[in-house]
Amino acid sequence: GDSVTQMEGPVTLSEEAFLTINCTYTATGYPSLFWYVQYPGEGLQLLLKATKADDKGSNKGFEATYRKETTSFHLEKGSVQVSDSAVYFCALRPSGYSTLTFGKGTMLLVSP
Amino acid sequence: DTEVTQTPKHLVMGMTNKKSLKCEQHMGHRAMYWYKQKAKKPPELMFVYSYEKLSINESVPSRFSPECPNSSLLNLHLHALQPEDSALYLCASSLLEGLAGGPGETQYFGPGTRLLVL
Numbered sequence: 172g173d174s175v176t177q178m179e180g181p182v183t184l185s186e187e188a189f190l191t192i193n194c195t196y197t198a199t200g201y202p203s204l205f206w207y208v209q210y211p212g213e214g215l216q217l218l219l220k221a222t223k224a225d226d227k228g229s230n231k232g233f234e235a236t237y238r239k240e241t242t243s244f245h246l247e248k249g250s251v252q253v254s255d256s257a258v259y260f261c262a263l264r265p266s267g268y269s270t271l272t273f274g275k276g277t278m279l280l281v282s283p
Numbered sequence: 284d285t286e287v288t289q290t291p292k293h294l295v296m297g298m299t300n301k302k303s304l305k306c307e308q309h310m311g312h313r314a315m316y317w318y319k320q321k322a323k324k325p326p327e328l329m330f331v332y333s334y335e336k337l338s339i340n341e342s343v344p345s346r347f348s349p350e351c352p353n354s355s356l357l358n359l360h361l362h363a364l365q366p367e368d369s370a371l372y373l374c375a376s377s378l379l380e381g382l383a384g385g386p387g388e389t390q391y392f393g394p395g396t397r398l399l400v401l
Contacts, residue, residue, distance in 0.1 A: 203388070205389070207392070212397075213394055213395070214287075214289075214371075214373050214392040214393050214394040214395040215326065215373065215375075215392040216392070217389055217390075217391065217392075220389060260325055264388065269314055269331065269333075269377060269379075269388065269390070270328055270331070270339070271328070271390060273325035273326060274325065275324070275325055276323070276324070276325055
């Protein structure tokens with residue numbers, strides 16, 4: 172079946188550091204890929220998405236590129252802020268289906 | 284506007300109580316979802332409604348009873364819950380569901396209801 176694997180957290184960084192959160196997936200066909208962010212005590216917010224190979228999703232300084240050859244969708248940000256502290260979920264939606272398969276989530280902690 | 288609203292924000296109930304969670308969206312979305320999220324875990328799908336009809340039930344116990352009275356509203360009726368049902372309950376919506384949805388069909392989540400069962 173489909174699956175998403177994310178790096179274990181927490182990831183701890185100092186403000187202005189470079190961020191990478193790894194995400195790889197297993198799926199048949201051509202899934203759509205998503206990053207959601209969950210701030211403490213809140214619901215999930217869509218951060219960015221990509222629907223086909225080589226697409227780059229970007230939002231609020233975050234970027235991720237859909238790499239079919241490596242089945243990856245790594246999240247990056249050049250300079251993190253304290254306000255980026257949250258849990259980040261990578262997810263896929265198989266083509267033709269609406270259900271999402273989530274990774275386990277990666278907690279990011281950014282200190283001043 | 285991509286807002287999904289949920290009420291109440293917090294709920295404490297005993298095991299013999301009956302309560303309901305409410306979810307609302309005004310984006311014209313025709314698919315709505317209930318998820319359950321335990322601490323430090325990803326959301327788990329419970330139910331999917333498509334055009335106000337139950338499309339997917341992920342083998343959820345009958346003490347959870349969903350209802351979709353119209354295209355904007357989704358309820359989750361709770362009865363005789365157990366302490367292990369304590370969790371964050373998230374509602375989501377998307378424009379369409381399944382094969383009708385195109386690439387990039389996105390689910391938008393509400394803020395959730397944090398439920399504690401005593």
